[in-house]
Amino acid sequence: MRFAAGRPQRFWTRNCVWIPGDALAPLEPIRLHLVQTAISRLLTTFPDQRFNPSDAEEYNRLTIAEHERIRDFLILHYWATTRHDSPFWEYCRSMNVPDTLRHKVELFRCSGRVSLSR
Secondary structure (H helix, E strand, O other), X not given: OOOOOOXXXXXXXXXXXXXXXXXXXXOOHHHHHHHHHHHHHXXXXXXXXXXXXXXXXXXXXXXXXXXXXXXXXXXXXXXOOOOOOOHHHHHHHHOOOOHHHHHHHHHHHXXXXXXXXX
């Protein structure tokens, strides 16, 4: 199975909302979670007859934030490893990480607090 990393720049464009369609292919918990939260978020921001573009903007903002939090969590799993038994793990320990993750790690190291925001 091929894996394509990344996300769309916008999840809601005009009258189309992208929800991860392959989520049920491998019954993988993160993808199932993303489908469930995407549907819940769509129900709370679904426009009435006077469609307001701010509905789509809010949906996109919330969905992007969720995807970035999940991305940071997944990267942390590999980056924070203490394994050094192969070139793969050596690379993971030395790879660049997003600023959002770096901030969360530094906050935890300095204060023991876990950031719940972006």
